[in-house]
Amino acid sequence: MKECILKSFIFLIILVMCSCGNTKYLASGEHLYIGGEVEIKDDSLSSSYKKDMKAELEDLLRPYPNKTILGMRMKLFFYNLAGDPKKESGIRNWIRTKMGEPPVLVSQLNLESNESILKNRTENKGFFNSLVESDTLVKDKKVKAVYSLYPKEQYKIKDVSFVNDSTPLHAEIDKIFKRTRLRKGRAYDLDVIKEERNRIDSRLKEKGYYFFSPNHILVQVDSTVGTHEVDLIVRLKQDVPQEAKASYTVDNIVVFADYSLSDDVDFQSLNDAYSYNDFLIVDPTKRFRPQIYDRALYFKKGEVYNRSDHNLSLNRLVNLGVFKFVKNQFVISDSVNHKLDSYYYLTPDKPKSVRLELLGKTNSASYTGSELNVNWSNKNFLKGAELFQVSAYGGMDFQMSSKNKGFNVFKYGTEVSLTWPRIVAPFKFHSSSSYVPKTRISLGYEYLRRTKLYTLHSFKGAFGYNWKENVRKEHELNVFEINYVSPENVTDLYIEQATGNPSMEKILDKQLIFGPTYTYTYTNTMNVFKKRTIYYKGSLDLSANITGLIMGANADKGEVHQILGVDYSQYAKTEHDFRYYRKLSRTSQIIGRIHAGIGLPYGNSQQLPYIKQFVVGGTNSVRAFRARALGPGSFDPTASNSRFVPDQAGDILIEMNVEYRKKLAGIVHGALFMDAGNIWLLDETSDRPGGTFSKDFYKELAVGVGAGLRFDITFLVVRFDLAFPIRVPYFPEGDRWTLDKISLGSKEWRKDNLMFNLAIGYPF
Secondary structure (H helix, E strand, C coil): CHHHHHHHHHHHHHHHHHHHHHHHHCCCCCCEEEEEEEEECCCCCCHHHHHHHHHHHHCCCCCCCCCCECCECHHHHHHHHHCCCCCCCCHHHHHHHHHCCCCCEHHHCCHHHHHHHHHHHHHHCCCCCCEEEEEEEEECCEEEEEEEEECCCCCEEEEEEECCCCCHHHHHHHHHHCCCCCCCCCECCHHHHHHHHHHHHHHHHCCCCCCCCHHHEEEEEEEEEECCEEEEEEEECCCCCHHHHCCCEEEEEEEECCCCCCCCCCHHHHHHCEEECCEEEECCCCCCCCHHHHHHCCCCCCCECCHHHHHHHHHHHHHCCCEEEEEEEEEEEECCCCEEEEEEEEEECCCEEEEEEEEEEECCCCEEEEEEEEEEEECCCCCCCCEEEEEEEEEEEEECCCCCCCCCEEEEEEEEEEEECCCCCCCCCCCCCCCCCEEEEEEEEEEEEECCCEEEEEEEEEEEEEEECCCCEEEEEEEEEEEEEEEECCCHHHHHHHCCCHHHHHHHCCEEEEEEEEEEEEECCCCCCCCEEEEEEEEEEEECHHHHHHHCCEHHHCECCEECCEEECCEEEEEEEEEEEEEEECCEEEEEEEEEEEEEECCCCCCCCHHHCECCCCCCCCCCCCCCCCCCCCCCHHHCCCCCCCCCCECEEEEEEEEEEEEEECCEEEEEEEEEEEEEECCCCCCCCCCECCCCHHHHCEEEEEEEEEEECCCCEEEEEEEEEEECCCCCHHHCECHHHCCCCCHHHHHHHCEEEEEECCCC
16 A cells, blocks of 8 residues: 555656646647736835735736646646547546646737736825836746836825714714724725725614615815825715615514525415514414524614624524525615614424435554444424434444454444523523524443453433634533443453553543533634634543542542442543644645643542543644554553554643645645654553653654645545654654655665555644
8 A cells, every 4th residue: 555655656746747848738829828927116115015015916917827836837737638538528538627727828918908907906005107017028938927017106195084964874974984094194095995985884884874885985085185195085975865874773573484485475474473572473383482583683673773783693593503594684664763674584494304424444553444324313303493413323443454453343322412502501691692502412322342352331421512702712611521431341362461551451440530621712714815824722621620529539548439339530631722824825825733731630540531541643643653552752662562552642742733735736735744742641650661751751752744635525625644754752862863764765664664644634
């Protein structure tokens, strides 16, 4: 497998090298257009301003040239490689149309049009009467366009005024205008003027001016008032309609709970509507309990219309998850007293569904297997948009090679959960978020059998809340979470290997974990126009903290307490995952990640439960090392003479990753990455010497590098990574860097060092 992957990467490199000869496919007299460049001929502007201005202007140039990867036009290469397919199907046609793109020829270039665009854009920024000249550079059938921009002195704002009168609308705009961005001394900028019109409109929408529009505002520019200065006069247009000048209140709120997009609204059905608080509800089959509208709709009868409550109501109705379509309409019900009727047209989704998933999987431990998942759900279980789910799964993993051959894994399990679209608690919880807060209770069981070793029965349950402050911030609090694990059928082979090995012996103990957990997530990665975005997820996991204090447990002194005959675990654990995303271009980005955590057993426990310890290595961690087979510290997990490789786990985790991602062609993306990390123990154990965390922990970081391909198939990402270590923490201290030992041409080196990872989704 590793040989095939390596050959594939070598073949990819050859393709890139061959892509340099794309111009040979051009017809006689044709030239390939390779892009445009803007040169700003002005010494008075700062270098940083010119750099940003140059990037902005070059992005306006048309046409776009063929996409490049490290200077190579791979999509054009695939287009030429496929030739001229004879039919509209087949592999050649797929390569040409999906992986390739036709050449962008110089005949598609219009210099005069681009000159006009550049001149218009610079004038919008206040550089009136600027001069733009263009030319082309020809070399080896390739043409580059060069635009020389001679900007005149930028115009500044001399004065800003708002033409006011005594009407309520003008009075509101006058208040809003006091915080305007159109300030004396600032540069004239048409984009800022447009933003100011939108800002005024959005503020008026909060004051009831439903029919007002930014187009009703006129900004007049007088450039004759001084040298390179302008006056801005803001006024309302003469033809503003009367309804746009009035502030409206909400009158009747009508909900059609069983609306069909294919039918016209039957207003006669209002005769059968029933009242609930401030709403009239048309729901002849009583499909939904009316309380869901009270929690979702933020408008109240008689209150002034505002855009925030408008959007909040729509978002909450959508986030209930029971409506396929949500539509809203406001209609003037009283033009004299300025009142609006609000109509909500809700198309219910099918409440019940069954989802079946069959998965094939492989991992870094040479396990290959499959898993079957069945999920049944009812989105309106108690007629209040409650989500009831029953899931069952079963799977098996076979290890066909390596040291663990024959130690196969079989598992099956089930889970039942009920989610309410509100906070179920003895206290009131108010959220002004667009997202519906949720309460969830769940119960589950899992059976896990590791052939030749042991069997585990795991029971779990949880009750908690999930709520989002906004699109960026999310909270998840499990008030109570319990996990009970009971082993059985432990084989003599495992007992033999585990004797005297505390970490392996721990698996043989019954485990009882209970307590609260809390997770906070912040992300702004959904902002597609931001160059720099972040993701942060932090969690706190507590077990038996109050119980241990009450019982006075102290495992260090042999005072260990039990519940129902089982030693309960007492610990505090926290974990943090921070990621930084930096866009380099429209098709490339670099991502940095720091992932760290620590777990502290105390009171009734001397060790963290095995299922709560940290592990490192594998497809989403340090990819140059097998999953769960690295660490702790400088301990050498390969030194064991065991017939199977036990998983390694620790109390402390530090992990760092950096990855460069680049779109190659169509659905194919490439990546280069470097990973570093390890786990450590809080206390030294006899079976894993060198595993304790110390001030020299940084000397025990494992480091790996690699490359990979990602296939973005719309609904999922299939990922292939090939990595190898360049620093091994369990080697002698002065010999841990292995850069001088890299030998890609050696079959033996590749066998011992290359790690192939196949995974679904991005690693982080």
